[in-house]
Amino acid sequence: MTILYGSNSGTCEALAHRLARDAPSYGNSVKTVATLDSAVGNLPKAKNDLVVIITCSYDGMPADNAVKFCGWLKTLDNEALAGMPFAVFACGM
Numbered sequence: 001m002t003i004l005y006g007s008n009s010g011t012c013e014a015l016a017h018r019l020a021r022d023a024p025s026y027g028n029s030v031k032t033v034a035t036l037d038s039a040v041g042n043l044p045k046a047k048n049d050l051v052v053i054i055t056c057s058y059d060g061m062p063a064d065n066a067v068k069f070c071g072w073l074k075t076l077d078n079e080a081l082a083g084m085p086f087a088v089f090a091c092g093m
Helices: 009-024 064-075
Strands: 001-006 032-035 051-055 085-090
Touching: 001 009, 001 064, 009 032, 009 051
Parallel strands: 001 032, 001 051, 051 085
Antiparallel strands: none
């Protein structure tokens, strides 16, 4: 499992680390916990490697450490991430 987060206040980062800490008790191994921006061009390619995204938005804009990631996603074609298992937790009020 790769866990990526976008966070300004630290809430989503804390949730990402909590998931990483708790995941093994549910039979999941965690390879990485990192910011969304650190994953630009570097998402796992294996079909069995789950990518979990925990992020927030501020009036529809990404967190500071997710801006590059969001821009990068917009440049990808429809097939670039085909078959990649993922989950998104959108944290907000």
